[in-house]
Amino acid sequence: MKMKITLVLLAAGALCAVQQAQAHHAFAAEYDVAKPVTLSGTLTRMEWVNPHGWIYMDTKEPDGTVKHWTVETSGPSQMSRRGLKKTDFVDGMPLQVKGYQGIKDQAHANGRTLVLTDGRSFYIGSVGGPNDGADK
């Protein structure tokens, strides 16, 4: 019986260790904290959806080509609490997004800060991102 209890406790401990290591998996699994990006361009579409929203925007590359970005945001609940509204996003409007680039997809980013043309700035990052002060 003691043996069994020990086995069960060991298994539970191993599970907890895995849990700890993956506590911030959501960000690290897809985005590279070593690749911060600042994107200035125009909004092509905004998906104000759960569990995470999506900003689709076009930026001009130095060589003149247009790059189509997909930027992940937090969900409607978190964005609402930061004062953002679905109606703040109008297709074709200029905007600036700061965030981190994706590991695999070069036109994919995790949004941290959104700056609108009227000067208002919002935190659009989700839980588990780097401690870069964007949420302050």
Added chain:
Amino acid sequence: MPSIVPALEWLEGLAWTTAVRESAWGYPILETAHVASIVAFAGLVIMMDLRLVGLAFTYAPMTQIQRRLFPWQMAGLVPSTATGLLLCCIDPLRYYRNVFFWVKLVLFTLAGLNALAFHLKTYRMAERWDEDPHVTATARRAGAVSLVLWSATIISGRLIAYNWFG
């Protein structure tokens, strides 16, 4: 073969699915209810499985444990399945295109079939080994398979959140 995609697009475009998908509260509540009922269901199933494999409650009659746990297991399974179906309805294309969603459905079906086979066949002859801490090999195997399949179902369900394969 006609594609299911137009039907899913229609479902996604409905007013109520769109409202929940874009909601500040509806979706978090739905998702929390889904996870909470899964936790209740899985916890109770695990206790039954641990009895079968001989790790827990070994000196209590197997049928008694089954009789006591079963209604509570169903009290977890019904709301977790209902909330799961609702979650599918509000974002059908996302799940349709997610490999982990299909893996989860297959594992869920296998886990269900394992439970069904146990109840319809093995459990029928339970009186013979009811008081025995070591149940028959078939029942022990059913418990072990259940532990693995339900765990894998939950893990693949969690992985739906990651966009690893598009």
